[in-house]
Amino acid sequence: MLPIRRVLPELLSALYRHGSAVLTAPPGTGKTTVVPLALAEAGLRVVVAEPRRLAVRAAARRMGVSYTIRGERHVGANPMVEVVTTGVLLQRLQRDQELAGVDAVMLDECHERHLDADTALAFLLDVRETLRPDLRLLATSATADAQPWAGLIGGPIVAATGAAHPVETVWAPPPRPVAPPHGLRVDPALLSHVAAVVRRALAERDGDVLCFLPGVGEIAKVAGMLAGDVEHLLQVHGQAPAHVQDAVLRPGPARRVVLATSVAESSLTVPGVRVVVDSGLAREPRTDHARGLGSLTTVRVSKASATQRAGRAGREAPGTVYRCWTAADHDRLADHARPEIALADLTGFALQAACWGAPDASGLALLDPPPPAALSAALRTLDVLGAVTLSPSEGERARVTERGRRMALAGVHPRLARALLDLGPEAAEVVALLSEQLPRDASDDLVEVWRAARRGGTGFASRWRQESSRLRRAAAEARAPRDSRTTAARTTTRPRHGDAPAGMAVALAFPERVARRRGGGYLMASGTQAQLPDGSRLQTAEWLAIAIADRPTGSASARIRQAVVIDEATARAALGTTTEDEITWRVPPGERRGDVSARRVERLGAIELSATPLRNADVRDAILHGLRTEELLTWTKQARDLRDRLAFCHRAIGAPWPSMDHLADLADQWLEPELGRARRRADVERIDVASALRRLIPWSERLDAVAPERIEVPTGSSVRLDYSGDQPVLAVKLQELFGWLETPRIAGVPVLVHLLSPAGRPLAVTADLASFWREGYRHVRAEMRGRYPKHPWPEDPLTARPTRRTKRNTP
Numbered sequence: 001m002l003p004i005r006r007v008l009p010e011l012l013s014a015l016y017r018h019g020s021a022v023l024t025a026p027p028g029t030g031k032t033t034v035v036p037l038a039l040a041e042a043g044l045r046v047v048v049a050e051p052r053r054l055a056v057r058a059a060a061r062r063m064g065v066s067y068t069i070r071g072e073r074h075v076g077a078n079p080m081v082e083v084v085t086t087g088v089l090l091q092r093l094q095r096d097q098e099l100a101g102v103d104a105v106m107l108d109e110c111h112e113r114h115l116d117a118d119t120a121l122a123f124l125l126d127v128r129e130t131l132r133p134d135l136r137l138l139a140t141s142a143t144a145d146a147q148p149w150a151g152l153i154g155g156p157i158v159a160a161t162g163a164a165h166p167v168e169t170v171w172a173p174p175p176r177p178v179a180p181p182h183g184l185r186v187d188p189a190l191l192s193h194v195a196a197v198v199r200r201a202l203a204e205r206d207g208d209v210l211c212f213l214p215g216v217g218e219i220a221k222v223a224g225m226l227a228g229d230v231e232h233l234l235q236v237h238g239q240a241p242a243h244v245q246d247a248v249l250r251p252g253p254a255r256r257v258v259l260a261t262s263v264a265e266s267s268l269t270v271p272g273v274r275v276v277v278d279s280g281l282a283r284e285p286r287t288d289h290a291r292g293l294g295s296l297t298t299v300r301v302s303k304a305s306a307t308q309r310a311g312r313a314g315r316e317a318p319g320t321v322y323r324c325w326t327a328a329d330h331d332r333l334a335d336h337a338r339p340e341i342a343l344a345d346l347t348g349f350a351l352q353a354a355c356w357g358a359p360d361a362s363g364l365a366l367l368d369p370p371p372p373a374a375l376s377a378a379l380r381t382l383d384v385l386g387a388v389t390l391s392p393s394e395g396e397r398a399r400v401t402e403r404g405r406r407m408a409l410a411g412v413h414p415r416l417a418r419a420l421l422d423l424g425p426e427a428a429e430v431v432a433l434l435s436e437q438l439p440r441d442a443s444d445d446l447v448e449v450w451r452a453a454r455r456g457g458t459g460f461a462s463r464w465r466q467e468s469s470r471l472r473r474a475a476a477e478a479r480a481p482r483d484s485r486t487t488a489a490r491t492t493t494r495p496r497h498g499d500a501p502a503g504m505a506v507a508l509a510f511p512e513r514v515a516r517r518r519g520g521g522y523l524m525a526s527g528t529q530a531q532l533p534d535g536s537r538l539q540t541a542e543w544l545a546i547a548i549a550d551r552p553t554g555s556a557s558a559r560i561r562q563a564v565v566i567d568e569a570t571a572r573a574a575l576g577t578t579t580e581d582e583i584t585w586r587v588p589p590g591e592r593r594g595d596v597s598a599r600r601v602e603r604l605g606a607i608e609l610s611a612t613p614l615r616n617a618d619v620r621d622a623i624l625h626g627l628r629t630e631e632l633l634t635w636t637k638q639a640r641d642l643r644d645r646l647a648f649c650h651r652a653i654g655a656p657w658p659s660m661d662h663l664a665d666l667a668d669q670w671l672e673p674e675l676g677r678a679r680r681r682a683d684v685e686r687i688d689v690a691s692a693l694r695r696l697i698p699w700s701e702r703l704d705a706v707a708p709e710r711i712e713v714p715t716g717s718s719v720r721l722d723y724s725g726d727q728p729v730l731a732v733k734l735q736e737l738f739g740w741l742e743t744p745r746i747a748g749v750p751v752l753v754h755l756l757s758p759a760g761r762p763l764a765v766t767a768d769l770a771s772f773w774r775e776g777y778r779h780v781r782a783e784m785r786g787r788y789p790k791h792p793w794p795e796d797p798l799t800a801r802p803t804r805r806t807k808r809n810t811p
Contacts, residue, residue, distance in 0.1 A: 002030035007160045008038050011138075015039075015104070019128065020137040020155030022146045027308065028269060028315030029160050031140050032108055033062050040080035044103040044136065048083045051114040054236075054263055056083045058249050059108075070411055071463075071470040086116035087411070093123045094355055094408055097131060104136040110149060111141040111304070112265075113339035113367075119352055122364040125153060126356070142311075143304055145336075148367055165314035167276075172197050172322045173329070181281060181298035183552050186218055190324070194279050195225035197322050198257060202230070205320050207274025208256040212265075212309050214281040214298050216440050219259045226257065236260040244459075265308045269315055276313040276321040278306060280329075282337070285344045287374065288551055291528045292381065292512050293558055294345050295550035302337040306330070339368050346370055347414050350378035351400070354388050355408045359398035384511065385418045406478045412471070415509040420475050422508050423501065428471035429453075430505040432464050434547055435471075438562065444536050446506065446547050446562045447499045503566035506545035507574030513546035514571045516607045521557065522546075525575055525605025530558040541565040545574070568609075577604050583617050585626040594630060595681040596622045623678055627664040632684045639689035644723035645707045646696060651726075652747040653706065656698040670695045706747055714740045714802035727752040727767070734763060734780070735792055738800040743769045755780075758788045773797050 004025055014021040025031040032048075032055075039046045050056045053069040060067030060074065065081040067074050068088050084092075086107070092099065099105070107121055121139065128135050139149050150157045179187040194211065201209050213219050219235045226233060236248050236258055248258055251271045258270055262282050282305060283296045301309070306323070313319025323330065341349070349370065353361045359379070361370050379398045382388040387404030391397050400408075407417035412435045420431050433450060439460050442449045453464045507514050513530075515522035521531040522544060530549060532539055538560075548561035579602045586597035598614040626632055635643075647660035658666065667675060672695075674687045697703050707728070710718040715736040722729040728746050731754040743766075744751045750767040757763050763780050766772040777797055785793040792807050794800035 002034055004030040004034045004160045007158050008035070011035065011158045012038070012042055014156050014158055015136045015138060018155045019133065019135070020153040021139075022149045022153065022155060022157045023138060023140045023160065024144050024146045024157060025140065025142065025160035027142050027311045031142075031160065032059050035138070035140070036065070036081045036083075036106060037063055037078070039104050039106070039138075040078065044080070045101060046081045046104045046106060047089065047099070047102050048081065048106045048108060049086045049089045049117065049120060050083060050108050051086055051112055051117055052263055053085055055109070056085055058269075059083050061249075071467045086114060086120045089120045090116055090123070090352055091409065091411055093120065093127070094352070094405075097123075097127055099127065099132065099135065102135070104138065106138040106140065108140050109142065110139045111143045111145070113337070113341075115340040115344055115346075115349055118339065118341055118366055118368075119349055119364075121153070122366050123352075123356060125365045126363075142308060145304075152365055152367060165316070165318045167310050167314040167318070168320045169310065170320060170322045171327050171330075172200070172324055173326045174324065181214075181300075183295070183297055184215070184217075184283075186214065186281065186298055188221075190279065191218055191221050192225065194277065194324055195222050197277050197324060198222070198226060199229060201275045201277055201320070201322055202255070202257070205275045207317075207319070208252070208258065208270070208272040209275045209277060210258045210260060210270055210273045210312050211277040211279070213259060213261065213279050214283050215261060215296070218279070218281075219261070220440070223259055230257045232256040234258045237263060262305070265305060265312075270312065271316065273312055273315065274317060274319045276309055276319070278309050278321060278323050280306070280323060280325045284338070285340065287343065287345045291551065291558065292377075292510075292526055293528070293549055293551045295552075300333060302334045303330070304336045306333065341366070341368050341370055346374045346378040347381050350375060350398070351382055351387055351404060351408050351414045354379075354382070354398050354400040355405055359388065359400070382414060385414055387414055387418070410471075410474050410478060419505040419508040420471060421478050423475075423505055425472040425475045426501050427505040428475055429464075429468045430502045431509075432467040432471050434506070434509065435467060436460065436463060438548070442562065444533060444560060444562055445538055446564045447502050449562065450499075450502060499564060500570075503545050503564045503570050504574065506547045506564050507566060507570055510546060511575040512605060513549060514566070514575055514604065514607070515544045515546055515563075516571075516604075517542050522560070523607055524558070525571075525607055527606035528558050529556065530560050532560045532563075536560075538563055538565060543567055543571055545570070571604055571607075575604050577602055577609060579603075581614060581617065582611075583614065583619055583622050585622045585629065593681070594626055596626070596679065598622070619679060620675065623675065623684060624664070624667055626681065626684070627667050632681060633687060633689050634685050635689060639693060641709070641720075641723070642690050642693050645703060645709070646693065648723040648728065648749075649701075649703070649707050649747065652749050656700065657706075658696050658698075666696070708746070711744060711746075711751070713737060715804050717804065721746070721751070725752070729754055731756060731762075733758060733760070733804070736802050736804055737769065738792075738794070738797045738802040740802070741770050741773070741798060743767055757784060758791045 011021060011023060023031055036046045036048050050059060056067050056069050060076060060083040063081060065076040065078045065083060067083040069085050070087060105124055107117055110117055124137055128137060137153055139153060146157050174190060174193040178190040198209055198211055213222060216237050219237060223233055223235055232252050232254055234244060234248050234256060248270055280301055281298055282301045284299050285294060286297045287294045310321035313321050353359055353364065358364050361375065379388060379390060383390045386401060387407050388398040388400050406421060407414050410417035410420055412431060416431045416434055419427050433453065438449060453461045512526035513524050515524040515530055521529055524530055530546060538544060543566045544563040545566045546560055546563045549558045551558050582601045583598045585594050587594035596619045598617040598619055599611040600614055601611045602609045643660050649657035650659050670692050674692060678684050707723065710720050711730060712718050713732055713736050717736060719730060719732050727749055728751045730751045734755040743753060752765060752767050753769060754762055755764045764772060764776055781793045790806040792803060
C-alpha cells in the first residue's frame with residue numbers, strides 16, 4: 001500500500017473541517033495521483049495544478065483523467081478530476097473567479113516556488129475569502145518545511161512519512177579542480193567527469209540511472225560522450241518530444257540512462273531508477289530590469305534540491321546517489337533555492353495582479369513579496385504596451401486597461417500578446433515561435449527559424465504548429481473594439497524590407513529592442529549596445545528587431561540571440577518617434593574637449609534618426625555645464641594671481657569674501673555679461689578672466705588694502721607677493737632685508753619670507769625674521785660669503801644697510 005493512503009482519512013477530515021490543508025509527503029508516496037482520486041471518491045470535483053506540462057501529462061495518464069495544457073486538451077475517463085498547468089489555472093481564474101463546478105483545487109509541488117503557482121494560490125485564497133468559502137484548497141509539498149504554507153492558507157499540516165527506501169550517498173568529486181559555472185558556461189571537464197560517473201554507476205550498481213544536468217546543452221554534450229556505451233539513452237527536458245516523455249514514464253525493455261534537467265526532481269516518477277548521478281548544477285533566471293534583458297545562469301543546487309534529486313533513487317527500492325562534489329562542499333550549499341518571484345521578469349505577474357485588482361500586489365497572500373524595483377520595471381513595461389495606465393498623482397498606481405485584460409487572456413507573455421492583438425491572426429505563427437523555447441541550435445535569424453518550423457519534421461515544429469493554431473483562435477477572439485492605447489501599427493504601411501509579419505511582430509513585442517547599426521554592433525532603442533555572434537548573416541542589416549537577447553555576466557553589451565531584419569519604417573511604426581530641442585554640452589566620442597551642441601533631434605528611443613542645427617538658442621545652461629565639467633577659461637598669470645588673492649581673503653577673513661573653491665557654481669555672478677554673449681567654447685576661452693573676477697570683490701572692501709599685490713621692503717623695492725599657498729609668500733634677496741626685524745603680516749597672517757641668494761636661489765624660509773637674524777643668518781653667511789664675495793655679508797645684519805647692489809656699487 002502506498003504510504004499516502006495511511007493519511008487519507010486525516011487529510012479528508014482536515015479539508016472538511018478547515019477548508020484547506022498542507023500535505024507533506026516524500027517523492028514516490030503517491031500524493032500526486034492517489035489524493036485527487038480519493039477526493040473525487042468523496043464526491044469532490046478536483047482541479048490539480050502542476051508546475052510543468054510534462055508532469056500534467058504524466059499524472060493525468062496515470063490516473064486516467066482529463067488534462068489541459070496550453071494548446072492541448074485531453075478528455076479522460078474520470079470526469080471528476082482534471083490536471084492543468086498553473087498557467088492554465090490562472091487563465092481560468094481570470095475568466096471565472098468563482099471557478100464554477102470546481103469543489104477543490106490541489107496545488108502540487110508548491111515547494112518548487114514557481115511564480116505561477118505562488119500567484120495562483122494567492123488568487124485562490126482571495127476567492128475563498130470573498131466569493132467561495134466552500135472552495136477547498138490543498139497545497140502539497142515534497143519537503144517537510146511546510147509551516148509557512150500552513151500559516152498562509154490557514155489550514156493544518158498533514159504529514160505522510162511513508163516507508164522511504166534508503167539511499168546511499170557516494171561522494172564523487174572530479175579528480176582535479178574544475179572552473180565554477182559562469183553564466184551559461186559549464187566547464188567541459190565537469191561534464192566529462194559526470195559522464196565518467198555515469199559509467200561508474202552502471203558498473204557498480206543495478207537499475208536505471210537518472211542523471212541530473214543543468215540544461216539542454218549539457219544534456220546533449222553528455223549524451224554524446226555516452227554514445228556507444230549506453231544502449232538506451234533518453235534526454236528529458238521541457239523541449240523533449242511527447243514520445244520521449246512517454247518513454248521515460250514507462251519501464252524500458254533494458255537498462256536505461258535518463259539525462260534530465262530539474263524537471264525530473266519531484267514532478268515525475270521514472271520507473272526502474274535505482275541510481276541518481278547529480279552534477280550539482282541547475283539553471284535560474286536572472287533579469288536586468290534596467291535594460292529589459294533576461295537570461296538564465298548556472299548555479300549550484302540547494303540542499304533541498306539535492307535531497308529531492310537523491311530521493312528519485314529510492315522511490316521503488318533501495319538506491320544510490322552519486323554526487324559530483326564533496327561532503328564539505330555540500331555543507332556550504334544554500335538550504336533552499338530562491339523563489340522565482342525574487343529572480344524572474346515580473347511583467348506577466350504584474351499584468352495578472354493588475355487584472356485581479358491588486359496592481360501593487362500588496363493585497364495578495366504571497367510567501368515572498370515581489371521586489372519593488374522588479375515590479376516597478378514590469379509596470380512601466382505594461383504601460384508602454386498599453387496594458388495599464390500609470391497615475392503619477394496616485395503614486396504611479398497602475399490601472400488595467402481593457403486592452404490589458406484581453407492581453408492577459410491570450411495565454412502568452414504580455415509582450416507577445418501585444419503583437420497578437422495589434423496584428424491579429426497573421427502574427428500567430430511568429431508569436432508561437434517566441435512563446436516556446438527555441439531549439440538550442442536555432443539560427444539567430446528568426447525568419448530562418450520560422451521557415452524551418454514550417455518545414456516540420458521535429459518535435460519543436462509539431463509543438464509550434466499546435467500553438468500557432470491556438471493563437472490564431474485567440475487572436476480572432478480578441479479582435480474586439482480597440483481602446484485608446486492601441487498602437488498605430490495597424491494603420492501604417494508595410495515595411496519595405498525583411499519579413500513583414502515577423503519584423504513587425506517582434507518590434508511590437510520588444511519595442512525597446514529595435515536596433516540600428518552603430519560602429520561594429522547595434523544600438524537598441526533602450527540605449528543598450530548589442531552584438532551579433534561572429535559569422536551571423538544578419539550583420540549587414542541596418543535595422544534589426546531583436547526578439548531574444550541576453551547580457552553575459554560582466555559584459556556591458558547585450559548578446560543578440562534571435563532577430564529579424566527590418567527597415568526604418570517598421571521601427572517608426574512600432575515604437576514611435578520623439579522630436580525635441582537638445583541644447584547640451586556635448587563631448588564627441590573619442591574626444592576630451594566638448595562644446596555647445598544646439599540641435600533639433602528626432603529620436604527613436606535612444607537611437608538618433610536626424611538632427612538639424614538650432615539658431616539663436618539659449619545656450620547658457622549648456623555653457624554652465626561645460627564650465628562645471630571642463631577647464632574652459634583661459635587663466636593668465638594675472639587671473640591666477642587675482643584668484644589666489646581672493647582665496648586668501650576668504651581663508652583669512654571669511655565673509656563677505658567669497659570662496660574660490662567652486663567658481664563654476666558662481667559663474668552667473670562673475671561672468672556676466674560675457675556669459676550672455678558666449679555661444680560656443682571659443683567665446684568662453686576668450687573671456688578676460690582677471691577683469692571678470694574683480695566682480696567678486698565685495699563692494700564694501702578694497703582688495704589692495706586687505707591683500708596687497710606688492711609689499712615694500714627696506715630697500716624701497718616693491719616686491720610681488722605670492723598668495724597661492726596657505727600663507728602669503730615674499731621671495732626677496734636676503735641683502736634687501738638687512739635691518740628688518742619684524743616679519744610683516746597681512747590680514748593678521750604672517751608672511752612667509754623666502755630669503756634668496758644673489759643668484760635668486762632659496763637660502764632660507766622663515767615666518768620669524770628676528771629669529772633668523774639671531775640664529776640662522778650666521779650659518780648662511782659662513783656658507784655664502786665665499787660663494788658670493790662681491791655681495792655684502794655683514795656680521796651684524798640688523799645694523800647693516802639694506803641694498804640691491806654689490807659691495808663695489810653700494811654707497
